[in-house]
Amino acid sequence: MKTNSNDGDQTRPGGISRREFLIRAGATTALIAGASAAAYKLWQPKHFVPGFGVQTGLQLPSYATAVSKVLPSLAIAHGSDHEKVIRAVIGALGGMGRFIQHGDVVVLKPNVAFDRPPALAATTHPETLAAVAKLVLEAGASKVYVADNPINSPTGCFLKSGLRQVAIDLNLDLMYPEASSFSPLQMDGEILKHWTFFHEPFKKATKVIGVAPCKDHNLCHASMTMKNWYGLLGGRRNQFHQHIHSIVSDFALMMKPTLVVLDGMNVLMKNGPTGGRLSDVKPMGTVVAGTDMVAVDSYGYTHLMERDLDELTYIQKAHDRGLGNKNWKDSLYKEVQA
Amino acid sequence: MPSATPPPKNRRQFVRTKVTLVERVASVVCLVLLAAIGGYVLWKGKHFDPALYSVRTESLQTTTNEVKGEDGTVRGADARPESRVATAPKPEAVVAASAAEAAQTPDASAPAEGSAPSGPPIKGDPLEVNLPGTTPMSDTEFYGPNNLFEKIDGRAPAYLTFNFQQLRCRSFSVTGAAGSYVDVYEYRFDTPINAFGMFAIERDTNGKKIDFAPDGYSGELGYYFRQGVVYVQIIASDQNAKTMALAQALARDRAKNLKADDSGLDGRRQLPSTGLDPATVQFVQENAQGQDFLKNVFQAVYDYKGKKLPFFIMVTKPEDAAAAFKSFQEFCGKFGGTAKSLPDVNGAKIFSAENFGTYKVVFQRNGQIGGVFDADDIDKGRQFVEEYLRGELQ
Numbered sequence: 001m002k003t004n005s006n007d008g009d010q011t012r013p014g015g016i017s018r019r020e021f022l023i024r025a026g027a028t029t030a031l032i033a034g035a036s037a038a039a040y041k042l043w044q045p046k047h048f049v050p051g052f053g054v055q056t057g058l059q060l061p062s063y064a065t066a067v068s069k070v071l072p073s074l075a076i077a078h079g080s081d082h083e084k085v086i087r088a089v090i091g092a093l094g095g096m097g098r099f100i101q102h103g104d105v106v107v108l109k110p111n112v113a114f115d116r117p118p119a120l121a122a123t124t125h126p127e128t129l130a131a132v133a134k135l136v137l138e139a140g141a142s143k144v145y146v147a148d149n150p151i152n153s154p155t156g157c158f159l160k161s162g163l164r165q166v167a168i169d170l171n172l173d174l175m176y177p178e179a180s181s182f183s184p185l186q187m188d189g190e191i192l193k194h195w196t197f198f199h200e201p202f203k204k205a206t207k208v209i210g211v212a213p214c215k216d217h218n219l220c221h222a223s224m225t226m227k228n229w230y231g232l233l234g235g236r237r238n239q240f241h242q243h244i245h246s247i248v249s250d251f252a253l254m255m256k257p258t259l260v261v262l263d264g265m266n267v268l269m270k271n272g273p274t275g276g277r278l279s280d281v282k283p284m285g286t287v288v289a290g291t292d293m294v295a296v297d298s299y300g301y302t303h304l305m306e307r308d309l310d311e312l313t314y315i316q317k318a319h320d321r322g323l324g325n326k327n328w329k330d331s332l333y334k335e336v337q338a
Numbered sequence: 339m340p341s342a343t344p345p346p347k348n349r350r351q352f353v354r355t356k357v358t359l360v361e362r363v364a365s366v367v368c369l370v371l372l373a374a375i376g377g378y379v380l381w382k383g384k385h386f387d388p389a390l391y392s393v394r395t396e397s398l399q400t401t402t403n404e405v406k407g408e409d410g411t412v413r414g415a416d417a418r419p420e421s422r423v424a425t426a427p428k429p430e431a432v433v434a435a436s437a438a439e440a441a442q443t444p445d446a447s448a449p450a451e452g453s454a455p456s457g458p459p460i461k462g463d464p465l466e467v468n469l470p471g472t473t474p475m476s477d478t479e480f481y482g483p484n485n486l487f488e489k490i491d492g493r494a495p496a497y498l499t500f501n502f503q504q505l506r507c508r509s510f511s512v513t514g515a516a517g518s519y520v521d522v523y524e525y526r527f528d529t530p531i532n533a534f535g536m537f538a539i540e541r542d543t544n545g546k547k548i549d550f551a552p553d554g555y556s557g558e559l560g561y562y563f564r565q566g567v568v569y570v571q572i573i574a575s576d577q578n579a580k581t582m583a584l585a586q587a588l589a590r591d592r593a594k595n596l597k598a599d600d601s602g603l604d605g606r607r608q609l610p611s612t613g614l615d616p617a618t619v620q621f622v623q624e625n626a627q628g629q630d631f632l633k634n635v636f637q638a639v640y641d642y643k644g645k646k647l648p649f650f651i652m653v654t655k656p657e658d659a660a661a662a663f664k665s666f667q668e669f670c671g672k673f674g675g676t677a678k679s680l681p682d683v684n685g686a687k688i689f690s691a692e693n694f695g696t697y698k699v700v701f702q703r704n705g706q707i708g709g710v711f712d713a714d715d716i717d718k719g720r721q722f723v724e725e726y727l728r729g730e731l732q
Contacts, residue, residue, distance in 0.1 A: 016355050042380065113491060115509075115521075117575040119559060151491045156476070156509075160519065160575065219492040238487040241495070271540050274493045276571055278558040279542040 057184030057194045062256035063208040064291060065099055072334040074290035076299065079338030082265055082287075086131035088338035089261070089289045095139075099258050100207055102140030106258075107205045108133060108172070111212045111228045112148040112163055113273065115156040120275045121268040124211050126162035128263040128287070132211050133170050147175040147201035148231045175201045182234045189250030190317070191243045196234040207258040210293070214264040214300045216272030216280075220244045221312050222305055223273050224297040225260035226251050245313035252293060252323035262288040262296050264304040294324020295331050465508040465522060469587050471580075475509040475519060496539065497525060500532040500623065503567075510588065518581040520560075520588055523571040524596070530567050531602035531634065535621040537564040543617040550593045552600070555617070561589035566599035605636040605653045608706065610731035613640040626650060627711055629669065631662040645718045649726075651708035663687060663702035670698060680720070683727045690716060699723045 016024075067073070075092035079085040090096050100106060110124035118125050129146070136144055146167050150157035154176040158164040167174035175181075177198050185197030202208070212228035219241055220227065229251040230237065240247045264286040268275045275281065284304050290296045294315060302309050309315060309326065319326040464478040479489070482504055486494040489505060504526045512518040527533040537553055545555025545562065551570075554563025560573040570592050574585040600607075606619065618639040626635035627650070637650035652662070670677035670691035677691035686703035697716035700709035701723055708726075710719035725731050 038376070117559070117573070119576065120573070151487070152489060160509075217492050218496055223492075238491075238494075241487075241492065244492075272493070274490045276540070276573055277542045277545075277560070277562070279544055 057186040058197075058199065059186050060202065060255060063205070063258045064256045065258055067291075068094070068098070071098060072290075072332045073292055074288070074295050074299070074328055074331050074333040076286060076288050076303075076333065076335040077338050078286050078336075080285055081338065082125065082127035083131040083134070084338040085265065085285070085287045086128060086261070087135065088336050089287045090132075090135055092334040092336045093259075093289055096135040097139050099209075100136050100139035100141050102142075104139075104141045104206045105143045105145070105204045106136050106141045106207045106209060107145045107147055107201045108136070109208065109210045109228060109232065109257075110146065110148055110163055111223070111231060112154075112157045112161050113151045113231060115150075115152045115160040116274065116276075117160060118162045119266075119278060119281070121213055121215060121266045121281045122273060122275045123157070123161040124163065124213050125263055125265060126166045128261070128265065129163055129211055130166045130170060132209060132261055133166065133172055136209065137170065141207075143204070144170075144172045145175050145201045145205065146172050147177075147198065149177040149198045149234060150231065151237075177234070185233075185254070187250055187254050189247070189253050190321070191246040192240075192250045192254075198232045198234060208255065210255075210257050210260040212260065212262055213268065214262050214284075214304045215268035215275070216270050216305065218272060220248055220314060221307070222297070222301050224300045225262050225293040226297050226314065226318065228260075229255045245317060248314035249317035249321065249323065252318045253321070257291075257293070259289060259291060260293045260296050262300045262304075264288060264300060267304050269305065290331075290333075292324045292328075292331060294318045294326055295328035295333075298326040299328045462504060462506055465506050465524070467508075467510065467522070467588060467591055469584070469591060471513045471584055472510040472520075472588070473513055475511050478506060478508045481505040481507075497536055500536045501528040502526075502532075502536075503528055510584070512578075512581050512584050515578060515580045517575070518578055519575045520581065520585045521571075521573045521575075522588055522592065523573070524592065525569040525571070527567050527569065529602050530564070530599050531621060532623070533564045533567050533569045534603060534606070535623055537562070537569045538620045541617060541619075545617065547616060548589070550590050553619075554589075554593075556586070556589075560585055563589070563593060565593050565596040568596050570596070602634075605634065605651050608651050608653065608708075609636055609638055609649070610640075610726055612731045613642050615639050615641065626652070629662075629666060631658075631665050632707075640722065642722050643718055645713070645715050647710050647719055647722055648712050649708065649710050649722070651706065654705050654707070656705045659702050659705045659707045662707050663689075663700065666700055666707075667691070670700075683724050684729075686727045688720075688723065688727075690720060692716070701727060703727065 071094040072092060075089045077085045077089035077092060079088065108129065110129050112123050114122045116122040133144055133146075146163065148154075148157075158167075158174060158176070164174060166172070178200070181198055181200035182196045183199040184194055185199070186194050210225050210228045212223070212225045215223050217223040217227065227248050230240070230248070264284045266281050267284045268280055269282045271277070271280045286304060288296050288299050298309055298315055301307055301312050301315065315326050318324050325331060462478070462480045481489045483498055483502055486497060486502060486505060489507070490497070502525060505523060506526070507521065507523045509519050509521050512520065525533070525536065527536065534553055540562070542555060542557050542562070545557050548554045548556050548561065548563060551563035551565055554561065558577065560571065562571050564570070570589070572585050572589045572592070574581045606621070609619065615638065620637050622632075622635045622637060624630070624633055626632035626637065632650075632652055634654075635650050635652045637648060640647045640649050652659070654662070667677050667679075667689045670689070670693055673693070675691055675693040677689050680688040680690055682688065683701070684703070686701040688699065688701045691698045691700070697713045697719055698709060698711045699713070699716065699719040699722075700707070700711075709723055713719040722731070
């Protein structure tokens with residue numbers, strides 16, 4: 001046996017000294033501890049995809065007005081002239097003065113997702129937007145922004161849909177999305193926790209009105225007032241298609257608008273959301289407006305698209321989450337003929 | 339003291355403690371590699387490729403391009419230019435304005451927040467049309483399977499189902515008709531059969547047949563047809579005579595310049611034309627009539643002696659057709675249905691079946707399987723099939 005005279009460690013031939021054993025054991029322990037600590041540090045309890053995780057971003061204020069116990073929260077108007085029908089439906093709600101006060105800065109959010117002509121009903125009809133904008137201006141709004149972040153080229157979409165001409169004619173501020181227009185928005189929704197948001201138009205806004213067409217949608221069955229807010233988000237929105245119903249219902253949480261207007265004058269009944277043929281469009285001569293987008297969309301789906309509400313999952317989800325009432329007849333409503 | 343002591347009993351002998359230099363080096367290399375991989379994963383996680391999660395800013399970048407074409411579409415109105423609010427440039431200075439606009443608002447072509455620079459653009463031949471009365475409103479746009487949603491959003495999955503390859507599109511303004519334009523969309527698929535499939539799904543059943551493309555029709559606002567592997571949509575902005583005339587001219591131009599190819603459409607050719615409602619011709623890629631063995635099926639509705647008879651046809655290998663026929667007959671005899679064999683006609687096996695109050699008369703001959711389905715009159719269905727098999731239906 002070999003003796004280590006310095007520390008008294010003894011090593012059998014072919015063996016290791018106590019010191020070396022302690023060093024190796026210590027190194028191994030340190031390595032395991034380090035690996036464990038690193039793993040703990042890097043471990044994430046849930047699958048992480050940017051946008052679906054936790055992050056702190058800005059939160060939108062509620063743009064809703066006080067609930068009235070006397071005036072309707074939902075109105076339906078029928079007729080053939082866009083402006084007359086819009087005036088009738090807003091009149092049935094108590095007039096635009098109920099929602100817009102003198103000096104308000106108003107954001108109008110049309111659906112301009114595609115560079116399609118108005119007749120195809122894939123976008124908000126220019127006459128509908130014009131009628132709403134006129135009422136807002138008449139109510140005393142100091143500034144009216146028109147904003148959307150289209151799927152296609154923004155200028156092309158606003159140009160071909162005829163909405164740019166409306167903005168020009170009525171002296172509205174048409175706001176195209178630019179790189180600096182977006183900020184992270186905290187949503188804390190069922191799926192979307194945060195996402196990049198077209199924030200620029202909302203920096204000074206005091207009121208928000210959604211003006212949406214009523215149309216078929218290949219993935220979520222229908223695009224109406226709730227789905228319309230999709231157009232305010234940036235990023236690669238096609239990811240939403242995986243959880244489309246949950247995400248659309250998240251929009252009812254994200255945005256508390258002053259008013260929503262559903263344009264059912266001409267409804268895209270099939271091949272949505274783009275359409276492409278006049279035969280896809282059915283004249284329905286109806287506009288629905290209200291403060292509860294779930295109720296408005298419920299009416300739109302059943303009475304304008306003539307479909308079974310039970311198949312529209314995002315409405316069910318929004319209703320179940322207390323974000324609105326799918327039973328629109330339970331609300332105070334008024335139906336008028338223009 | 340002896341130099342070597344045998345190990346005590348019941349004690350495992352220590353085998354080896356010496357580690358060679360090679361082993362030490364190898365282990366160090368492994369550790370370094372592991373550390374490097376771990377470090378890379380950590381770094382990559384914190385510097386993920388934003389292009390995966392953010393908007394492709396091509397649409398923003400095309401902003402200035404599109405302005406070029408406003409000459410032909412804007413009615414001469416102007417708007418107030420403001421730095422943060424994008425408004426209409428003066429039409430007479432559109433090209434200059436677009437350049438100036440780009441210079442003044444560099445952000446317009448920069449990536450949106452949280453987004454990355456656009457990937458390489460999808461290439462293709464520009465859509466050039468030399469027709470009097472047209473002015474291109476913008477450059478040709480190209481979209482592939484990975485970014486088709488940027489053009490048609492939620493409609494994209496329907497096209498991808500049919501192996502969509504590329505969309506080439508361009509807008510043309512109508513000279514002398516301010517505000518009017520025609521959009522040309524060319525959806526390219528992998529095969530003519532898939533192009534036909536998508537075309538058939540979106541077909542307007544009230545469309546009018548056109549004479550310059552075999553699968554095509556005109557609608558109130560445009561022209562729609564399949565030519566080879568391309569499904570073409572020509573969409574007019576309005577119903578003005580001038581706009582519609584230009585739309586037709588563009589449609590004819592595209593039909594003439596796109597390669598004709600009907601390969602794989604044998605089944606469609608075997609659909610008889612007598613009594614056929616052309617608007618009802620459909621291509622079903624998978625699971626026709628809920629049967630997984632019925633693939634690449636053509637079907638249409640026929641007006642036969644006052645009855646509407648849906649008829650289908652599938653062309654495949656003879657052994658596959660025979661197997662499909664057998665499976666179909668077996669299936670029709672299940673779940674309360676009845677299926678019985680009928681006498682052969684002109685070399686074809688036939689069975690008829692009743693399921694849930696509707697009738698089928700199905701035949702198989704060589705690589706052909708087809709027949710009437712969902713009929714409410716079995717006699718008419720059988721007559722139709724037998725006449726077809728005898729070649730009495732053209």
